[in-house]
Amino acid sequence: MRNILLDLEYDGTDFWGSQIQVRGRTVQGELEKALGQLTQQKTRVLLAGRTDQGVHARGQRANFYTASTLSLTTFVRGLNALLDPDLAVLQAQEVPESFHARFDARRRTYRYTVYNVAIRSPLARRYAWHLSTALDVAAMAAALQMLLGEHDFAAFAASGPDRTGRTTVRRIEQVRCWSEGHWIYFQITANAFLRRMVRNLVGQLVLLGQGRCDEASFRTIWQGLDRSQAGPPAPPQGLCLLRVEYEDIER
Amino acid sequence: MRNILLDLEYDGTDFWGSQIQVRGRTVQGELEKALGQLTQQKTRVLLAGRTDQGVHARGQRANFYTASTLSLTTFVRGLNALLDPDLAVLQAQEVPESFHARFDARRRTYRYTVYNVAIRSPLARRYAWHLSTALDVAAMAAALQMLLGEHDFAAFAASGPDRTGRTTVRRIEQVRCWSEGHWIYFQITANAFLRRMVRNLVGQLVLLGQGRCDEASFRTIWQGLDRSQAGPPAPPQGLCLLRVEYEDIER
Numbered sequence: 026m027r028n029i030l031l032d033l034e035y036d037g038t039d040f041w042g043s044q045i046q047v048r049g050r051t052v053q054g055e056l057e058k059a060l061g062q063l064t065q066q067k068t069r070v071l072l073a074g075r076t077d078q079g080v081h082a083r084g085q086r087a088n089f090y091t092a093s094t095l096s097l098t099t100f101v102r103g104l105n106a107l108l109d110p111d112l113a114v115l116q117a118q119e120v121p122e123s124f125h126a127r128f129d130a131r132r133r134t135y136r137y138t139v140y141n142v143a144i145r146s147p148l149a150r151r152y153a154w155h156l157s158t159a160l161d162v163a164a165m166a167a168a169l170q171m172l173l174g175e176h177d178f179a180a181f182a183a184s185g186p187d188r189t190g191r192t193t194v195r196r197i198e199q200v201r202c203w204s205e206g207h208w209i210y211f212q213i214t215a216n217a218f219l220r221r222m223v224r225n226l227v228g229q230l231v232l233l234g235q236g237r238c239d240e241a242s243f244r245t246i247w248q249g250l251d252r253s254q255a256g257p258p259a260p261p262q263g264l265c266l267l268r269v270e271y272e273d274i275e276r
Numbered sequence: 277m278r279n280i281l282l283d284l285e286y287d288g289t290d291f292w293g294s295q296i297q298v299r300g301r302t303v304q305g306e307l308e309k310a311l312g313q314l315t316q317q318k319t320r321v322l323l324a325g326r327t328d329q330g331v332h333a334r335g336q337r338a339n340f341y342t343a344s345t346l347s348l349t350t351f352v353r354g355l356n357a358l359l360d361p362d363l364a365v366l367q368a369q370e371v372p373e374s375f376h377a378r379f380d381a382r383r384r385t386y387r388y389t390v391y392n393v394a395i396r397s398p399l400a401r402r403y404a405w406h407l408s409t410a411l412d413v414a415a416m417a418a419a420l421q422m423l424l425g426e427h428d429f430a431a432f433a434a435s436g437p438d439r440t441g442r443t444t445v446r447r448i449e450q451v452r453c454w455s456e457g458h459w460i461y462f463q464i465t466a467n468a469f470l471r472r473m474v475r476n477l478v479g480q481l482v483l484l485g486q487g488r489c490d491e492a493s494f495r496t497i498w499q500g501l502d503r504s505q506a507g508p509p510a511p512p513q514g515l516c517l518l519r520v521e522y523e524d525i526e527r
Contacts, residue, residue, distance in 0.1 A: 036398040081399060101395070111398045144352070147287040147362045148332060148516075152399070265399075 026090040028124055029100065031056075032116040033085040037261065038151055039111055043076040043085070052076070052112060056087065059107040063100070064093040073126040073269040074133055077221065079261030081152065084134075084268040088126040124271075132198065132270040134214040137227045138263045142207040153208070154227075154263035160234035162209055166202035168233050168243050169211065172226070173197050179250040181229070183221035193219055193250075202230070212267070224258035232256045277341045279375055280351065282307075283367040284336040288512065289402055290362055294327040294336070303327070303363060307338065310358040314351070315344040324377040324520040325384055328472065330512030332403065335385075335519040339377040375522075383449065383465055383521040388478045389514045390460040404459070405478075405514035411485030413460055417453035419484050419494050420462065423477070424448050430501035432480070434472035444470055444501070453481070463518070475509035483507045 033052070041049030045057070053070050060068040073086040095103070097117040104114045140146055140153040141160055149155070172178075179193040199214040211227050229246065232238040238246075238256070246254045284303070292300030296308070304321050311319040324337040346354070348368040355365045391397055391404040392411055400406070423429075430444040450465035462478050480497065483489040489497075489507070497505045 034398050036401070083399065105395065110396070110401050113396055113398050115395050144356065144366050145361070145364055147285050147364050148334065148403070150287070150361050151402070 026092060026122065028088055028090055028120050028122050029097070030086060030088045030118050030120045030124065030126060031100075031104075031114050033087060034083050034113050034115055035081060035085065036111040036151070037076060037079050037081045040078065042078045042080075043072050043074070043082075052082075052085070053087075055108060055112055056089075056104070059104050060089060060091070062107055063103045064091055064095065066092065071126045073130045074218075074266055075220065076264075076266055077224075077261055080264045080266070081262075082266040085266050086126050086130075086269045088120060088124060090122075126269070129271050130217070130269050131272050132214055132216060132268075133218060133266065134199075134212065134268040134270075135218070135223045136265050136267050137211040137223055137259060138265070139209040139211075139227075139231070139259075140207055141204070141209050151262055152265075154260050156231065156235075158235060160209060160231065161236065162202060162204045162234065164240070165209075165211070165230045165234040168230055168240055169200045169202045169213075169226075171240075171244065172247070173200060176247075177250055178219055178222055178226075178247075180247050180252055180255050181222045181225040182219040182252055183225075184252050195219060195222070214268075221258055223264055224261065225252075225255055227259040227263070228256045231259065277343060277373065279339055279341055279371050279373050280348070281337060281339045281369050281371045281375065281377060282351075282355075282365050284333060284338060285364050285366055286333050286336065287362040287402070288327060288330050288332045291329065293329045293331075294323050294325070294333075303333075303336070304338075306359060306363055307340075307355070310355050311340060311342075313358055314354045315342055315346065317343065322377050324381045325469075325517055326471065327515075327517055328475075328512055331515045331517070332513075333517040336517050337377050337381075337520045339371060339375060341373075377520070380522050381468070381520050382523050383467060383519075384469060384517065385450075385463065385465040385519040385521075386469070386474045387516050387518050388462040388474055388510060389516070390462075390478075390482070390510075391458055392455070392460050393458040402513055403516075405511050407482065407486075409486060411460060411482065412487065413453060413455045413485065415491070416460075416462075416481045416485040419481055419491055420451045420453045420464075420477075422491075422495065423498070424451060427498075428501055429470055429473055429477075429498075431498050431503055431506050432473045432476040433470040433503055434476075435503050446470060446473070465519075472509055474515055475512065476503075476506055478510040478514070479507045482510065 043052040045053040056070045138153040140149045145155045175196040196216045201212045294303040296304040389404040391400045396406045426447040447467045452463045
């Protein structure tokens, strides 16, 4: 069987997330449907990272096994012709049969975008979180910097049923928080992320940037490992999965 | 009566254009409805420029007369609370009673955005025209430069019934065509524009950038003043009204 890796871009606004579900339109569901039409074979797609409802991606990746002999170019063109305008395949490449888009991913990078000015923007609203009071970017950047390295991020995991036995330790490798005009960006690279970790982190960083939490409390909340002590998550539309990286695969 | 000038931003995707119509949601219609709710008085809104269905604006302007004593801040906040997320009031100011947003406008600036790379982009699709074959930006910039000054632009007017007696002469004051990565921008400032002029111009410039028309034919089409000789208009989602300027009003 051939194993093919796809690079994907999508506007998450009208998806019920990336992973297939019983009801609701999903990235995986749309891809599997289009691959079924193209190859005339039932095909399962393995996504590198899970994105929640409303979260976007510029560099999501996914692999699938196929007996089809279609060329890579035909896969890209054919899928893009079949998929709706809010989902596109940017690239396709052959990978070894043992390759798994999720298990083999070594690094993921997310960017969160805030639009920080008094009045909301109709043209920014789909891809940014509007906050009207001025945020302290330097304070947020300093707090973000603290998170570098391998730590337990249970305080920023999704709330919900406890998943006994699963580690909540992750390794954050790069962080950056900066502003350009009215825009503020948070960019985080880690080996992997807990579900809703970036949105929970940004939610708490924004409380800090608004002066509603200081760096000591930020550290206490984080090190307390208790999700219920942290603030509400940032909304999904500001989040975008920028990149998923592998060791042995060239982009 | 007070006369109030508003600065507006909108995402044109879900509007049937700016001007009120018998049916369909319009920028003017939504503003008049919100002003009616806020002031409890029937209020007419005068827009500076007409934008067609699907065209966006970052700097549209409009004035209205009112007997209301609400403060300018209350107008901005109240309207933004009543308007849908795709339309916002950025600023409000008092202007002399004789001021008219359309008749007094001295200069309008439009920007057209092209996304020029092989594969379509789900995240760019609402605000750019995707063209997959590489365009010659220098050739398009040179042709655009020719249009500077006062000329008859009948060749780039909207097709449709002839409007006898109306001049098709306009004065183009500034032009710029440049690329940034995969993006190509066309920016044009003129005293006024004919209906659909920017989209028709960009449509013809793109034919030139694709090598399907040379500079001499571009000039012949333009100087022939015959709309039927020019190519199809560029699609609306790439167009944005950036600015409307007045002589005596400070922004």
